[in-house]
Amino acid sequence: MSPQEQINSLTDKINYHNHLYYMKSETEISDFEFDQLLVQLRALEEQYPDLVREDSPTHRVGGTISKEFESVTHRFPMLSLGNTYNEQELLDFDERVQKGLDGQSYEYICELKFDGVALSVWYENGVITRGVTRGDGVRGDDITANVKTIRTLPLKVMANGFPTQFEVRGEGFLPLASFEAINKEREDIGEALLANPRNAASGTFKMQDSSVVAKRKLDFYVYQFLSEETVFDTHEESLHWLKSVGFNVSDTWEKHDTIQGVLGFIEKWEEKRHELPLNTDGIVIKINSFAQREELGFTAKSPRWAIAYKYKAESATTTLESVSYQVGRTGNITPVANLKPVLLAGTVVKRASVHNANEIERLDLHIGDTVFVEKGGEIIPKITAVDMSKRTEALEAVQFPHLCPECNTELIRKEGEANHYCPNEKGCPPQIKGKIEHYIQRKAMNIENIGAETIDTFYTKGLLKSPADLYDLKYEDIQGMEGFKDKSIKNILSGIEKSKEIPFKQVLFAIGIRFVGATVAEKLTAHFLTIEALSEATYELLIEVPEIGDRIAQSIIAYFADADNRQFIARLQQAGLQFEHIPAEIVVEGNALEGKSFVISGVFQNFGRDELKVKIEANGGKVLSGVSKKLDFLLAGAEAGPSKIEKAQKLGVAVISEEDFLGMLEV
Numbered sequence: 001m002s003p004q005e006q007i008n009s010l011t012d013k014i015n016y017h018n019h020l021y022y023m024k025s026e027t028e029i030s031d032f033e034f035d036q037l038l039v040q041l042r043a044l045e046e047q048y049p050d051l052v053r054e055d056s057p058t059h060r061v062g063g064t065i066s067k068e069f070e071s072v073t074h075r076f077p078m079l080s081l082g083n084t085y086n087e088q089e090l091l092d093f094d095e096r097v098q099k100g101l102d103g104q105s106y107e108y109i110c111e112l113k114f115d116g117v118a119l120s121v122w123y124e125n126g127v128i129t130r131g132v133t134r135g136d137g138v139r140g141d142d143i144t145a146n147v148k149t150i151r152t153l154p155l156k157v158m159a160n161g162f163p164t165q166f167e168v169r170g171e172g173f174l175p176l177a178s179f180e181a182i183n184k185e186r187e188d189i190g191e192a193l194l195a196n197p198r199n200a201a202s203g204t205f206k207m208q209d210s211s212v213v214a215k216r217k218l219d220f221y222v223y224q225f226l227s228e229e230t231v232f233d234t235h236e237e238s239l240h241w242l243k244s245v246g247f248n249v250s251d252t253w254e255k256h257d258t259i260q261g262v263l264g265f266i267e268k269w270e271e272k273r274h275e276l277p278l279n280t281d282g283i284v285i286k287i288n289s290f291a292q293r294e295e296l297g298f299t300a301k302s303p304r305w306a307i308a309y310k311y312k313a314e315s316a317t318t319t320l321e322s323v324s325y326q327v328g329r330t331g332n333i334t335p336v337a338n339l340k341p342v343l344l345a346g347t348v349v350k351r352a353s354v355h356n357a358n359e360i361e362r363l364d365l366h367i368g369d370t371v372f373v374e375k376g377g378e379i380i381p382k383i384t385a386v387d388m389s390k391r392t393e394a395l396e397a398v399q400f401p402h403l404c405p406e407c408n409t410e411l412i413r414k415e416g417e418a419n420h421y422c423p424n425e426k427g428c429p430p431q432i433k434g435k436i437e438h439y440i441q442r443k444a445m446n447i448e449n450i451g452a453e454t455i456d457t458f459y460t461k462g463l464l465k466s467p468a469d470l471y472d473l474k475y476e477d478i479q480g481m482e483g484f485k486d487k488s489i490k491n492i493l494s495g496i497e498k499s500k501e502i503p504f505k506q507v508l509f510a511i512g513i514r515f516v517g518a519t520v521a522e523k524l525t526a527h528f529l530t531i532e533a534l535s536e537a538t539y540e541l542l543i544e545v546p547e548i549g550d551r552i553a554q555s556i557i558a559y560f561a562d563a564d565n566r567q568f569i570a571r572l573q574q575a576g577l578q579f580e581h582i583p584a585e586i587v588v589e590g591n592a593l594e595g596k597s598f599v600i601s602g603v604f605q606n607f608g609r610d611e612l613k614v615k616i617e618a619n620g621g622k623v624l625s626g627v628s629k630k631l632d633f634l635l636a637g638a639e640a641g642p643s644k645i646e647k648a649q650k651l652g653v654a655v656i657s658e659e660d661f662l663g664m665l666e667v
């Protein structure tokens with residue numbers, strides 16, 4: 001390849017991966033591979049400056065703005081960071097800093113490099129006004145409504161002496177626990193899983209419906225304060241101030257006055273970072289003094305006063321012993337690689353995920369292969385490549401099965417989907433047991449004292465073939481079975497009995513209609529009120545409901561068209577379950593809000609608006625419809641009407657957040 005061809009190929013490749021990463025929140029190669037491509041391109045461009053392409057990715061920030069949101073010009077450009085994977089380059093960086101500062105002494109602040117989405121949040125007179133993505137660094141997407149759903153981000157800052165306009169920057173992220181919970185539900189209702197927390201966070205921030213965003217429990221670590229006026233002399237001071245006025249600043253940062261100290265910080269966090277509630281991919285080193293930052297300045301793409309050190313994803317080699325195929329509740333088949341146990345990032349790894357048949361093909365897996373295993377941003381390690389130098393003729397290619405490993409039914413693969421399915425929904429054991437497990441979980445029927453093992457036992461004994469069978473279980477059926485004493489049998493039966501009180505929205509989620517998650521179930525029950533109305537709803541009526549699109553509507557219609565499903569529901573009705581939406585009744589909980597009046601505006605994290613109204617009234621408060629001088633509180637969530645907030649402020653009415661409100665109840 002000629003240098004021009006190489007430059008062309010690298011430029012196109014990097015632009016393609018940038019587009020995937022920033023616009024579609026997807027990745028096909030690891031960050032390390034991506035960064036290596038950039039290093040190669042940069043080297044070539046340095047050697048052949050005349051051949052640099054107009055659309056070269058080396059001189060600008062990788063993201064772009066999208067059409068779905070209004071775009072906003074940043075007050076201060078939002079840059080990228082120079083990054084490195086090795087210590088020598090850090091020492092070089094330190095040397096450049098030393099030279100640039102001409103013998104002055106200096107300090108570094110070391111922070112973790114959080115793996116989420118960079119966001120800029122603007123405040124005016126202490127009130128949050130905008131949340132913007134980094135975009136192309138000059139302009140970003142205005143995603144204010146979504147940013148306001150972040151519970152740890154103050155909607156209003158109470159402090160004296162700060163500029164009327166300031167900005168905070170930081171990393172929006174999806175905590176690992178939230179990510180796992182979302183994926184569990186997605187798996188449960190037959191949705192494709194989200195690949196990793198970063199992509200999930202980035203996709204969530206770009207959703208159109210903020211009430212869905214609010215349910216995902218995003219979080220935000222602030223790591224920068226910006227304003228036209230000089231307020232602080234050092235980054236350190238600004239971090240303390242941010243923390244003191246209620247911003248979520250991670251406590252992991254440290255100050256060091258030598259590069260050796262910085263290297264110690266890097267070593268300290270190499271393993272320990274896996275204990276944090278989010279993924280991190282390195283550390284960021286920044287000059288502490290703002291005056292010195294100014295002296296050092298910027299390149300077109302990144303500051304000269306900071307650099308990121310990225311940890312290389314930990315990788316190991318081992319042997320692929322076999323591939324097994326797991327059948328999920330909705331019939332999806334997941335290949336799992338069984339490996340010769342190997343130590344990776346402090347834990348012994350025996351299995352790795354391979355996702356689907358395409359992945360097996362892409363990797364060209366053969367049983368007995370020597371494979372590279374990596375623990376990246378994902379929770380389960382994955383096979384990244386095969387060591388072809390160790391491949392021998394004798395090894396056999398992994399064949400994706402044609403038949404379900406559990407029930408021998410011919411597998412199907414839908415047009416355009418990567419996954420194979422076992423269509424034997426009603427006869428495939430893991431699908432049947434999975435449906436019952438889905439049914440009893442806390443978010444569904446919340447039946448305690450029964451777990452996967454009990455379900456397995458009851459299924460094997462022929463006692464449980466459908467969730468409806470739970471309501472026919474009798475003491476005598478279980479009595480005498482190994483491991484079930486009087487007390488545990490009674491607990492099981494009372495747990496089942498209690499489930500008859502579970503509200504309709506949870507029942508609808510529990511029965512397991514494909515693509516109907518907990519949130520969708522709630523919307524459906526509030527809209528149709530009864531199972532009869534829902535089961536008779538036409539396609540047109542269904543897609544009228546907010547959030548319900550073609551796919552969900554089709555799935556609901558197909559579900560109720562099936563005679564077995566209708567019979568299943570009839571049995572549950574006979575058992576006395578709730579199939580009607582009952583507006584919450586007001587039960588007095590206390591008098592903490594006695595004599596206080598509220599107006600509710602916006603979207604909330606812990607409550608629907610109806611639920612909030614009930615909560616206020618149950619605690620002695622009143623809910624009014626409009627803001628007036630007589631009003632005590634404007635309870636403002638994400639997407640709260642700006643005109644309402646403005647009016648409240650003018651009239652001296654307190655504007656409070658959901659968190660403030662919860663605090664009032666605790667008194």
Ligand SMILES: NC(=O)c1ccc[n+]([C@@H]2O[C@H](COP(=O)([O-])OP(=O)(O)OC[C@H]3O[C@@H](n4cnc5c(N)ncnc54)[C@H](O)[C@@H]3O)[C@@H](O)[C@H]2O)c1
Binds near residue numbers: 017028080118
């Ligand atoms: N795998 C792929 O296909 C692919 C594609 C594009 C980009 N990428 C990866 O994304 C990165 C692209 O660079 P970039 O410009 O988005 O990010 P970067 O690596 O240059 O770092 C800048 C970003 O770091 C983040 N950050 C986290 N913690 C921080 C802290 N404490 N202080 C300051 N910033 C902090 C901010 O979001 C900031 O925007 C590269 O590392 C690359 O590996 C991967």
Ligand SMILES: [Zn+2]
Binds near residue numbers: 407408409
């Ligand atoms: Zn099967």
